[in-house]
Amino acid sequence: MANNQFFDVHTHSKESTLKKAAVYNFYKDFHLVKNYPYCSVGLHPWYIDTNWETTWNIIESAANQLNVIAIGETGLDKIVTTPLQQQLKVFALHVQLANQLQKPLIIHCVRAFNEVVQQLTILQNKVPVIFHGFNKSVALAQNLVQQGFYISFGKAITKYAVGELSILPLSNIFVETDDAAISIEKMYDLAAYRFNIDLNVFSLHIQQNATTVFGKNIDWL
Template identity: 40%
Template sequence: MIPYVDCHTHQFYEPSDSVISMRNCIVSTDYFQNQLCSVGIHPWYIDQDYENQLSTLRKYAAKENVLAIGECGLDKLSSAPWEKQAKAFQDQIDLANALSKPLILHTVRAYQETVEQLQNQKLISRVVFHGFNKHAQLGYSLVEKGYFLNLGADMLKGNLTELIHDIPLTSLFLETDDKNISIQEIYTYFCAVRKINVETLKQQLYTNFCTVFKYSK
């Protein structure tokens, strides 16, 4: 049986054969656990003692159950100074590259700056924009650069219809994030709009997950 993949969540799931979930662990806020996860310094939670926070992240990031670095990135609504955010983002890009693990990005009102910072360097890590809920053209331009989009509950508001119709399934992930919704509902909604069956989508997103996050059962 091909499992559903919840590619970014803040919820605890009981381990099961039917859903793979990658829990997000925010350094200084969440307890680190031995389940599949991503670990990162979120732009809302950059500590006063950032160097200590970064060394904590480095300690956990190399562990085998950590499949990705993040969520991290730039957020114009965060109270953290911009230079600090850019430095934390850069340190996490470097860490992802060094460990050859993908990046899960949190981006708020800063897509242009984020892409500039990413393109400023030789990046070998795959990049996943989580919680993408912007207009389709921006989505396509990110996909064209080789980035992945992780879509979640915002799609149920009906404003991602164009993107859902046209995004290449090979560039897609789905997530529950911090929303009170099941990953099955997200898949069902996506398939109804895209007019494909759920098994097709499950197969493709599982393949994407195995490829991008080097996951194997």
Template identity: 35%
Template sequence: MNPIPYIDIHTHPFHKETDTIMVQNIYPGEGFAAFSGRNFYSVGLHPWHISTPAENNSSLQMVEEALEFDHVIFVGEAGLDKVCNNDFKEQQRVFEAQAYIAEEYQFPLIIHCVKAFNEVLELYKKMQPAMPWVMHGYNGSLEMTRQLAKNHFLFSFGMNLFKTNSKSVESFRYLPLEKIFFETDEYDGEVDKIYEQGASLKGISIELLKKECWDSFNRIEKSLLSRF
């Protein structure tokens, strides 16, 4: 029996193939690295990269075109960021467009959210999407976590789990295993170290955590096993 792999659900730099299944984020128009069988991709227009409506529309078209590649398995990261200087109304328009693209093409959505959880939740309630929405690099309050979890959101955790004063730790301990993923966005190490921290915080074995993440990944990406 093959060992259960680690899953890094959101990373930016390309990593050489290891025992980890990785979902590398790329932006519209970027090229793909050589596909190895374990490195997959998400494609989306990040709120930091919002430009003019015309340029954004062109990027959205490229997002749709990228979904034709069988190794692209998520839309995103897309989302809202009230800290960056880009026009928030245009951020909302572009995010909503990508949410509808994800729904139309039946792809899970990876979400970047900074100080805009209420707006993301409002759009979710408006759309009632069938496809999963995953909050990446999650660091929301416990109360917000409860609201999002009640509305079927999933959560990806990274380096904030190492910060004892982080809101992530409380939310991570609260959430059931079937709602949890891990990522190396903004983290220099490998995802196995974040799994180790997560297992310690939950008081469970790493193997159980790996199995739960693997099962969850296959629930939201049912065709994964046929791709490698």
């Protein structure tokens, strides 16, 4: 990442994506995918409607493009009204597509961590999995990391005390801006404090993780 010290694994900010190392997330407007250096595509559990199969076909073909470096966000959400069975079906399609294309998964998960992990096991998932916008207990984070999953922290990281996250291995961590009005630089700052580590060292770890998960053929690595 010679020119970019900061990497944003999940953002909805067009502006920051175009000038920085960031994965722009598409859940609609898939025809614009070609205009972004790096992005992810997926059918978010909130937007599964009666027309979802048409949307899925578009996602499937968009996912083949080289600048689409991840599949998602996808996952399970127990607050949304979409029936869980329906969500499971759509989630399974994403997991299969990600494995077929060998691209990592970006997961949206609300009160369904057990179900998501269970599905990934049943579907014999082999690609890296990133739980984005993590804001649950450190114990749950530890549990997920021990199973080899990655965790991405957004603005909600301020709920943790300074140093509280230092028991988590930096080998499985990412940082994101998501849809928050915050810069990725500020997010790194907030995160480094919570991991009780020097900002530059923290940054090197994230860079290493990005290389591991997204491959070496991307020019910001």
